[in-house]
Amino acid sequence: MYDFFHNTNLGIVILTFAEALALLVPLLIGVAYLTYAERKVLAAIQLRKGPNVVGPFGLLQPFADALKMLMKETVIPSGANRLLFLLAPMLTFMLAMLAWAVIPVNEGWAIADINVGILYLFAISSLGVYGIIIAGWASNSKYAFLGAMRSAAQMVSYEVSMGFVLVTVMLCVGSLNLTDVVLAQRTVWFCIPLFPMFVVFFISTLAETNRAPFDIPEGESEIVAGFFVEYSAMSFALFFLGEYANMILMSGMTTILFLGGWLAPFGVEPFTWIPGPIWFILKVCLCLFGFLWVRATFPRYRYDQLMRLGWKVFLPLSLLWLVLTAGALMAFGWLPNA
């Protein structure tokens, strides 16, 4: 049996499919309940109740919403480019799923434990902008196009500082493999020595996922709903799910790069009794709560403020910290693999 699954082509294909399913099904349920959690958390912060009608505590609300979306009619505007219009939400959703192939939930639990895991994640997350640009252009609508342009500029700008943060982490690890990144944090999680980079990275992930306070591509008070103003029913739902899956993905990246992945805090007794994947999920939930908390607390950034923050604050700061880190590693002989 082991031989069949690991040494024959058919077996490897079946095993990979099974692994992908085992990851994607919990992920999609997670996405569904993230929408629920968002409404509950926002409600609690704003002294409301939130969804509480469908099922106990409103727990079935996400499924009711999904069913509603499925039943609705997909409206395609007459001036739209039909093929690209339908391709864009699928692309967004697929890219959000695709990146999970390299995320290690526990030691050796990544579907593809590749050598260049960090670069793969960076590559996939930099492609996310296409779904938005294509949607904005294919809709043939002013608001959608304005949203797409804002989004393209925003995501490209924040990728730069995110790249420098990744380089800083790579320097401290000496490898591009995500499992190595987590194992390098056995003594201390990177969020402590690289704290400024942690903050920069978290804020950049907010911008990269178009979340509040950087949700100007949607900006419903200015450009209606930005790039997905023309979308309805399932095509809208795919954008929605893609955005939330991206939030979980970015939280997973933050967890792996800065919060020690599946490692228990301090690596001491009572914490190590809890298995690694649970720690991973808990840390991802903590980051996600940060996303929701920020959304409930801060007003939307103005467009020029956003660009200023990305290029004039984060870029020099991350560049400076990169040089400092490299210098410290060199001066104290802490370079890995040296």
Added chain:
Amino acid sequence: MITQILFYLFAAVLLISAATVVSARNPVHSVLFLILAFFNAAALFLIAGAEFLAMTLVIVYVGAVAVLFLFVVMMLDVDFAELRSGFQRYAPIGATVGAILFVELALVLGGWKLAPAASGSLASPMPPGMSNTEALGRLLYTDYVFLFQAAGLVLLVAMIGAIVLTLRDRRTSRHQVIRNQVDRKPADTIEVLSVGLGTGIRELGIYRPKVVEEETVATADAHGDGGHGAGGHGHGH
């Protein structure tokens, strides 16, 4: 076997999409096919075992350069019928360039096949037992670090040149001082008054908008905001 099938699959899609880039009528479709071509090239790199180059191709070309292409093509209203009219005039030049490139490629690849000893004279062959990320890094940042820095400087000069060419005079545009906006306190802009029942604020001697001579009296405490005026500063609280 599977490697061969994958190679021919990616190579075929690459060639077809490359041909479509040139022949597509809609320029946006052209750029999208260009992206598809980049992707398949990255997949070919992966098959050849050059995973670092594959990822860099996707990050740099697909993630950044092609986004800008797409941006420009979507924003500019290019008349492609007019561009297409010159097709026959430029076809010979294009064909010549293409032919030269093809011959050169054939020479390079043919050299590989015809003279296998040529690969022995490589200046820096792939060291055994080292991932290609590490090998490339060692080559770029250790062996040829000064050339690498020089290349970076050339790019920096090009970037500064572009900025100098497009920089406009700041005095003609209304400049924002972010620090003043951030420093603004509610006390600078909001005044809480207790207005008696039935009396309008006008009777208390308060006019909205404030009249000029009142402004000069009140500037002592609200000077920090003086230069901005009321419009255009939506610094939310």
